[in-house]
Amino acid sequence: MNDTYRKLHDRLVIGLKLLPDKPEESPDSTLRALWHAATGDPRSAVAALHDELPELPANSPSLQTLEHFVDRRLAGEPLAHITGRQQFMGLEMLCGPQALIPRAETEQLARASIELLQQPGMRQRAVVIDVGTGCGNLAFAIAHHVPDAEVFGTDLSEDAIAFAKRNGVHLGLQTRVEFRTGDLLASFETPDFLGHVDLIVSNPPYIASAKLNQADMVVGAPPYIRTTRVEQMAAEIAHHEPRLAFDGGPFGVTILMRLIEDAPRFLRAGGWLAFEVGLGQGAALTKRLQRDHSFQEVRALVDGNGASRAILARRS
Numbered sequence: 621m622n623d624t625y626r627k628l629h630d631r632l633v634i635g636l637k638l639l640p641d642k643p644e645e646s647p648d649s650t651l652r653a654l655w656h657a658a659t660g661d662p663r664s665a666v667a668a669l670h671d672e673l674p675e676l677p678a679n680s681p682s683l684q685t686l687e688h689f690v691d692r693r694l695a696g697e698p699l700a701h702i703t704g705r706q707q708f709m710g711l712e713m714l715c716g717p718q719a720l721i722p723r724a725e726t727e728q729l730a731r732a733s734i735e736l737l738q739q740p741g742m743r744q745r746a747v748v749i750d751v752g753t754g755c756g757n758l759a760f761a762i763a764h765h766v767p768d769a770e771v772f773g774t775d776l777s778e779d780a781i782a783f784a785k786r787n788g789v790h791l792g793l794q795t796r797v798e799f800r801t802g803d804l805l806a807s808f809e810t811p812d813f814l815g816h817v818d819l820i821v822s823n824p825p826y827i828a829s830a831k832l833n834q835a836d837m838v839v840g841a842p843p844y845i846r847t848t849r850v851e852q853m854a855a856e857i858a859h860h861e862p863r864l865a866f867d868g869g870p871f872g873v874t875i876l877m878r879l880i881e882d883a884p885r886f887l888r889a890g891g892w893l894a895f896e897v898g899l900g901q902g903a904a905l906t907k908r909l910q911r912d913h914s915f916q917e918v919r920a921l922v923d924g925n926g927a928s929r930a931i932l933a934r935r936s
C-alpha cells in the first residue's frame with residue numbers, strides 16, 4: 621500500500637457514510653473503484669476489489685482527478701455516479717443519474733426470474749417484460765443468463781429508456797433487449813403480447829411518499845404504512861437518484877397494486893409475475909395475490925433476516 625492510498629483511505633475511513641443498500645461499498649472498494657476511474661478505466665466497486673490497481677504517479681493529473689473524486693464521494697455523491705459503473709448479476713452496467721443505481725438486493729429477484737425461465741415446462745423462447753426497467757439491469761441479466769428468452773424493458777421515464785439503450789450497446793446486448801417508453805404495460809397492449817407473456821418482472825417504486833408520523837397509525841391503516849418514506853431516505857439517495865424510481869404513492873404500494881391488476885391480461889396460463897417489495901409490504905401483498913383467482917400459486921422470497929423481499933405469482 622503506498623502513501624497516496626493510505627492517506628486517501630484514512631480520509632474515507634473517517635468521512636465515508638455507508639448505506640445498507642450498497643453492501644459492496646467499503647473504504648477499500650470505494651478507493652479502488654475511484655482509483656480505476658481516475659486513470660480512465662472505470663469499474664464497479666465489486667470489480668475494483670479484485671483488480672490490480674494501475675500506477676498513479678505523484679503530481680500526475682490522474683492523482684488530482686482521484687483526489688477530486690474522493691472529495692465528491694465524501695460530499696455524498698453516489699460512488700456509481702462518479703465511476704459511472706455498477707455491477708449487477710456479474711454484468712458491469714453503466715450507471716448515471718438518469719436511472720436508479722441497481723441494488724445488490726434486487727439480484728434475488730433476478731436469480732428467481734432466471735430460475736423460473738429455466739424450469740421444466742417453460743417455453744424455450746419465453747417472452748419476458750421488465751416493467752420499470754431503469755438502466756435495464758433486470759432485463760439485461762435475464763437476457764444474458766437465458767440466451768433464448770425474448771426480453772423487453774419498459775419505463776415511464778424517457779431518460780431511463782435512453783440510458784438503458786446506451787447500456788445495451790455497452791454490454792453488447794443491444795439486440796437482445798427491446799426497450800419501450802410507457803406507463804407500466806401500456807406499450808404492450810397488442811394481440812401479440814396480450815395473453816402471451818411468460819414472465820413479467822418488476823422492481824417498481826415502493827417507498828411511501830406520505831408525510832406520516834408513527835402517530836398516524838390510524839384505524840384501518842395497512843401494515844405496510846411502516847415502510848420507509850421518501851422523506852426519510854438518505855440524502856445520498858434522495859438528492860441524486862430519480863424520485864420517480866422510489867415514489868410508490870401514499871402507502872408505497874400504488875404501482876404494485878396497479879401491476880397486480882394489469883398483469884393477468886398479459887400473462888399466458890402458467891406464466892409468472894415476479895416483483896420486489898419494500899420491507900413490511902410482503903405479507904399484505906401475498907394475501908392480496910392469494911385471494912386473486914387470476915393466480916394459482918404465490919411464493920414469497922425472504923432475505924437473510926426472514927423478511928419478504930420479492931413475490932412470485934403464477935397465472936391460473
Ligand SMILES: C[S@@+](CC[C@H](N)C(=O)[O-])C[C@H]1O[C@@H](n2cnc3c(N)ncnc32)[C@H](O)[C@@H]1O
Pocket residue numbers: 719720721722723726751752753754755756757758774775776777780802803804823824825826864865866875
Ligand atoms: C425502483 S426503480 C427500478 C429500476 C431497475 N429496474 C432496478 O431494478 O434497479 C423503479 C423504476 O420504475 C419506473 N417507473 C415509475 N413509475 C412507473 C410507471 N408508472 N410505469 C413504468 N415505469 C415506472 C421508474 O422510472 C424507475 O426506473
